[in-house]
Amino acid sequence: MKDSRRIEADSIGSLAVPAKAYYGVQAERASQNFKITGLKMSPEFLSNLALIKKAAAMINHEIGLIDSDQARAIEQACDEVIDGKFSEDFIVDPVQGGAGTSANMNMNEVIANRANEILGGEKGKYDLVHPNDNVNMAQSTNDTIPTAGKMTTIVLAEKLDAELTRLEYALKEKAADFKDIIKMGRTQLQDAVPMTLGDSFHGYASMVVRCKKRLAKAVAEMHVINLGGTAIGTGINASQFYEDHIADQLSELFGRKMVQADDLFDATENLDSFVEVSGALKALAISLSKMSNDLRLLSSGPRCGLSEINLPAKQNGSSIMPGKINPVIPEVVSQAAFLVCGHDTTITMAAEAGQLELNAFEPVVFYQLFESFRAMTGAVDTLVTNCITGITANKDHCRQLKESSVGIATVLCPYLGYQESAKIAKRALRERRSVRELVLEQHLMSPDQLDILLK
Numbered sequence: 001m002k003d004s005r006r007i008e009a010d011s012i013g014s015l016a017v018p019a020k021a022y023y024g025v026q027a028e029r030a031s032q033n034f035k036i037t038g039l040k041m042s043p044e045f046l047s048n049l050a051l052i053k054k055a056a057a058m059i060n061h062e063i064g065l066i067d068s069d070q071a072r073a074i075e076q077a078c079d080e081v082i083d084g085k086f087s088e089d090f091i092v093d094p095v096q097g098g099a100g101t102s103a104n105m106n107m108n109e110v111i112a113n114r115a116n117e118i119l120g121g122e123k124g125k126y127d128l129v130h131p132n133d134n135v136n137m138a139q140s141t142n143d144t145i146p147t148a149g150k151m152t153t154i155v156l157a158e159k160l161d162a163e164l165t166r167l168e169y170a171l172k173e174k175a176a177d178f179k180d181i182i183k184m185g186r187t188q189l190q191d192a193v194p195m196t197l198g199d200s201f202h203g204y205a206s207m208v209v210r211c212k213k214r215l216a217k218a219v220a221e222m223h224v225i226n227l228g229g230t231a232i233g234t235g236i237n238a239s240q241f242y243e244d245h246i247a248d249q250l251s252e253l254f255g256r257k258m259v260q261a262d263d264l265f266d267a268t269e270n271l272d273s274f275v276e277v278s279g280a281l282k283a284l285a286i287s288l289s290k291m292s293n294d295l296r297l298l299s300s301g302p303r304c305g306l307s308e309i310n311l312p313a314k315q316n317g318s319s320i321m322p323g324k325i326n327p328v329i330p331e332v333v334s335q336a337a338f339l340v341c342g343h344d345t346t347i348t349m350a351a352e353a354g355q356l357e358l359n360a361f362e363p364v365v366f367y368q369l370f371e372s373f374r375a376m377t378g379a380v381d382t383l384v385t386n387c388i389t390g391i392t393a394n395k396d397h398c399r400q401l402k403e404s405s406v407g408i409a410t411v412l413c414p415y416l417g418y419q420e421s422a423k424i425a426k427r428a429l430r431e432r433r434s435v436r437e438l439v440l441e442q443h444l445m446s447p448d449q450l451d452i453l454l455k
Contacts, residue, residue, distance in 0.1 A: 006124045017124065022089040024109035024124065024131065030102030036095040041103060042370045046090055047082045048151035048254075049107050052144050052227065053135055054078035055250040056242075060137050063241050070129055073115035086110050094367040099360040100145035108135040138238035138246075140230040142268055142358055147250075147258075149366045150222040153277060154256060156373035157219040163380040164212050164284075170388040171205035174198075183308055183398040184405045191407035197308065197393055200298075204291050211284040218280040221273040223257060225250075229264030232357040271351040271359050274369060281372045282344040285337035288379065292330035292337075295387070299327060308398050312390030329387040336379035343368035409435050411453055416444060 005016040008025035015025045054075050061071035089110050092102045108131035115129040179198035186192050227250065228243035230236050235243050247260040261267035301307035317326030346368045350361035409425040428435050439445055
């Protein structure tokens, strides 16, 4: 038995819509036209778009453009969307043509139909509250969609920052735990000079701090919005009062300060601020992947690799090799990083592809940017929870590797000279003997002098 349907019309013509649906004809058309990813729009994005609609209704009511009943119904409908209701009614694919018009109209229709229902009307009639005339009043897709995108970026960045702070503290804690463990440093995968294992982890923590600062600087631009500029930045169809007050009203509802751009034309047509955020995410992703590569190398073995540290065993590593454990957490962090790098390329191309007064490719920018944030947030969470906090050191093995390495010959240079130190290093390699043994054998230094130097 087929679901009952209602007929709605737009400028294209008439179309049947499920009778129970809160979305309308324009969302239905978009659902048919854009079968791209098979996914839904980000819930945070939808919540923030509803917040914009609520702020607009409050301003429009304040200046008498919608009556009290309409404002009350629209605001209640917005609150319900923000609470996660009607999630099944947001049917438009996140990748969509039209610069986000379909997403905007999907929201306008859901809010309008729910508001009509609240006021005793019927879905699809739009006689009490109209999606364009009332819900979308003083707005355009071209200022609401990028503003919702910026708000969502801020929210997702806050979640990522919290996870990065956890990672920073976990790395610093390991740096303190390992501060007295001497190991060999390596350059180009060859023995270099001694360092502490704590130095390695403190270096990782410093990298995380720098990445956090870089990301925060980029995200700061997300607080500058073009709301009030409507279609191209002129503010057409919006009152001066609305244009002057909408950013403050939105800030109050959003709980974060949003400011209107000085140049609404620039803010409407250019997406470089999103490129900057994506670039900061890519820099973070690459840095975390490099660190993950280090963890894999340092834990390699356990008998035939470096094996200076032990990563927590999280799951079987093979369906054929008994007892094999793989570094699955660093591996997945690197895979998340690869995703972010790919997304960054998409975002860069989409930002460049805009023409004249609008960039039509905002939907794919937001889809990929939000996915980058989620990938990084999830990767950092599992890295801290399932890897960093459980790392242990093989102290004796680190000492043995250090003492057997010819890299410690470097510290002899100020006392014996480069040439003599190089001879000792080469002989140690050739004869498979330690630098210490050869220095003492040749009476180049006393045991006490050498102990102090190598310590």
